[in-house]
Amino acid sequence: MSTSSRRPRISQEQRSEAMRERLIQAAVHCIAEKGYVHATSAEISARAGVSSGARVHHFKAMTDLVIAAVDATYERAAQASLAAAAAVSGKQSVMEAFIGDTYAFYSGPAYLLQHEVINAARTSEVLMAAVRPAANRYRAAVNAAWLGAFLSAGHSRAWTEAAMELSVVLVRGLALGSFLRGRERDDEILRLWKDVMNRLPDEGNSPSAHRKRAARS
Secondary structure, three states: OOHHHOOOOOOHHHHHHHHHHHHHHHHHHHHHHHOOOOOOHHHHHHHHOOOHHHHHHHOOOHHHHHHHHHHHHHHHHHHHHHHHHHOOOOOOOHHHHHHHHHHHHHOOHHHHHHHHHHHHHOOOHHHHHHHHHHHHHHHHHHHHHHHHHHHHOOOOHHHHHHHHHHHHHHHHHHHHHHHHHOOOOHHHHHHHHHHHHHHOOOHHHOHHHHHHHHHHO
8 A cells, every 4th residue: 555545644633633522422412302401511521422530531520521612512503594694685684694504504504502600600600601702703703694694684783773773572482482392383483474574664774864964964
């Protein structure tokens, strides 16, 4: 076998990083499926195919692993939302795209993990100190990206900020409620909400509003 056909050797650093990633993903899915209280470090290690000793090498305490999982899911969710906002074209309804992206986040396993941890953080200063900044970074990055998309589509800042906040509250409640009642009606409710929001007057983008802003400038 020639040297050029041999597979490149994986470094110890790469193996270590891969193991860390498996632990984080195992934690995400285990907490989403079983809840924060019932997700044990032993089961997470087993799902990741990692020994307890190796897990402790990467994460000394269960809390450390949970915080890493929260950070990772928020970061990936932010990347997905930023890509979705950047992909909106002039022919596409920015509101429809925003609602779709919001629903994808709140109905997925990543938010189930975050929801479980946020509930636990109410009585844990350590968790709250880690979760709140991660959540704030995610929301700030996503809001900025979608605000830019709405403004590029011709909406006013005031209308956009109100529309985004209303939509997040509605979609988050819908997604969480659907874990109990099922998702059979989610598509219809989202369609109705998109219709409502597309009919919401953008008074800040009206001709009279433009004239007032021009007069003040």
